[in-house]
Amino acid sequence: MELYLNATSPYARVARIVLLEKGLADTVTLRWCDPWADDDGLLAVNPVGRIPALVTDDGTTLSESLLIAHYLDTLGGxxxxxxxxxxxxxxxxxxLGQGLTDAAFTTIIARKHQGAEADASVLGQRRWRAIQRTLDRLEREVDARPIPAAVTLGEITVAVALDYLTFRLPEVDWPKERxxxxxxxARITEGESFRQTRFA
Ligand SMILES: N[C@@H](CCC(=O)N[C@@H](CS)C(=O)NCC(=O)O)C(=O)O
Structure with missing residues (x-):
């Protein structure tokens, strides 16, 4: 299999963590690329032009991180x-994790293309409120739930979203008062799959 990715995509990181958790890392060639530069190799397998994209052993391309995770879960041990x-x-x-990542990622992309004023726009304000509400909900929800032995896609997605906030939107300061x-x-991300895939 082949996985198209880069080192800063929260979506690609979810796919990579699932690969590691399922013991599938050795079955996949990592194809590092820049999705924003219309990478020829990426566009040949995924016309949408986004990462992650997984090319399976029979040549089928899967896109969308959660769908890729679903597929990988059927493989491996x-x-x-x-x-x-x-x-x-x-x-x-x-x-919740995917929504949090979407709001954070869209904030970064809006800033890149429209400048800092994107934050003050109606959509920018909506994204900011969505981030705060989701973090507050997670703060209320995670404490009561015992952490299972093996990490689930839910935990992976939320933990990656939190790491992405720290990486790209440190001003959110999500740990403050949470x-x-x-x-x-801290407990979810202490495993090898998170260590090996840190944002860079
Ligand atoms: N919903 C998608 C989002 C994927 C996505 O937006 N990836 C970004 C990189 S973080 C990308 O490739 N963007 C390039 C573009 O939108 O043209 C998923 O879960 O995989």
Whole structure:
């Protein structure tokens, strides 16, 4: 298989962490690329031009990080990242994590293309409020839930979103006054799959 990615994409990092958690790292060639430079190799496999894109062994291209994670979960060994017994809770967390990443990522892209005033726009303000509300909800939710032995796609998605905020929007300062979420994040990210895929 081949995975098109870069080192700063939160979406690609989710796919990479799932690869590692499922013991599939050796079955995949990493194709580093710049999706913003209309990379020929990427466009040949994914006309949408976004990463991550996974080319499977039969030559099929999968896009969208959560769909790629779903596919990878059917391969490889180890515990499922989408455990049937906790599917609802896992998908709930994955949705919050993906939404948080979407709001943060769109903020960065809007700043890049429209300048700092993008933050003051109606959409910029909506994104900011979405980030704050989601962080506050996570702070209330994660404390009561025991952390399972194996990390799920929900936890991966939320933890990567928090790391992305630290990386790209440090001014959000998400750990401030969120002690439960801070402790939860530290425990979730202590594994090798998170260490090997740090944003750079
Ligand atoms: N919903 C997609 C988002 C993927 C995405 O937006 N990737 C960014 C990099 S972080 C990208 O490739 N952007 C290039 C573009 O939009 O042209 C997913 O979950 O995979």
């Amino acid at each position: 180890g515990e499922p990242v989408l455990p049937a017994a906790r599917l609802g809770q896992t998908l709930h967390l994955a949705g 002690p439960q979420l801070t402790a939860w994040h």
